[in-house]
Amino acid sequence: MKAVGPRFFRRDVDIVARALIGTTLMFGASGGIIVETESYDPTDPAAHSYGGPTKRNAVMFGASGHAYVYFIYGVHWCLNFVCRDASAVLIRALEPTHGLAAMARRRGTDDPRKLCSGPGKLCEALGITGEHNGRSLYAPPFALYRRMKEPPLTTGVRIGITKAAHLPRRYGQTGSRFLSRPFPEPG
DNA sequence: GGGGAGATTATCT
């Protein structure tokens, strides 16, 4: 498997969000194939970088190729990959492929479809927390491997936001059984 | 299997 290089994230955030579908994300000994992402950039009212730098979003304004991890609803962690110009891709779902037993233990379920099918779930499954905020994606415990083939993609509106809710910036692998939610049927 | 309430806290206004 070929590792993803630094050039990968120095592109338009929507290009990266699409290119990530099919990419393998490893964290320690656990990981899987990315099947769902969302894109955010500073012109987007739903983005954390909208309105300029703050203590929380500082990593988004730093170098690309790093993890932006934030805490939400007082309960969950969410993992993002920083791209250029204070933009980032939210990793929303994985198809589990490595370290299933460890992920099942952390999640409290053996059902592979419940391990990583949501941004909060996959952080819990992999053991990602705020201590990993700002870490490089090219160094352990992170590793990213290029996809072999480009999978079929579906686009839709993002989930769980109230601002700019109409923008089609959610991307998923068509027909995957490991999405956080199905995409609406066309028509 | 679908809808709604509640959990629980860092961050910003």
Added chain:
DNA sequence: GATAATCTCCCCG
């Protein structure tokens, strides 16, 4: 003091 890029459980049918 309100809000938030979520998840799970409980109730209803």
